[in-house]
Amino acid sequence: MKTLIREKRIEMDMTQEELSKKLKVSRQTIISLEKGKYKPSLILAHKLAQTFNCAIEELFIFEGDENIE
């Protein structure tokens, strides 16, 4: 899975800390998400998409067996 979190955050001129406070998660969570260390919960994915005014499926790009076959 790829994510455009970093790109969209920078587009909106936000720091990791600002984003983390807006979403009420730790800054470490933002770092890890941007680095692809793990995948967000559905709720967090939704809040991220809301923040960036886009659909979840625009913010996260699913690949291979993350799609149905």
Next chain:
Amino acid sequence: MKTLIREKRIEMDMTQEELSKKLKVSRQTIISLEKGKYKPSLILAHKLAQTFNCAIEELFIFEGDENIE
């Protein structure tokens, strides 16, 4: 969070077991999701939405503090 999984599954004339096999999860997982016992992972939410030909945000309805404030 509310979900339309059950409604969409029945619309498509699928049993819980058929759906679980298509998504490669346990039937118990489908039961628990339909009953609202827990929230799916992002990947599973995506596969469900794909199965039902809709966006994640159409299949799951976020409420209250599941939205940004």
Next chain:
DNA sequence: TAAAATTGTAAAGCCAACTTGACATACAAA
């Protein structure tokens, strides 16, 4: 009504999402 199909409950276990905290690196400005 009896059999079969579908849906449901309960419980124990694994692993990943997320947290907290402490510290490191890089860069810009004073």
Next chain:
DNA sequence: TTTGTATGTCAAGTTGGCTTTACAATTTTA
């Protein structure tokens, strides 16, 4: 050089998504 801001690593702990197994209840169909 020193200070401040932004980003990063590491590690240990908690929680909850999902699994498996076994069995019970409900609905459908013959």
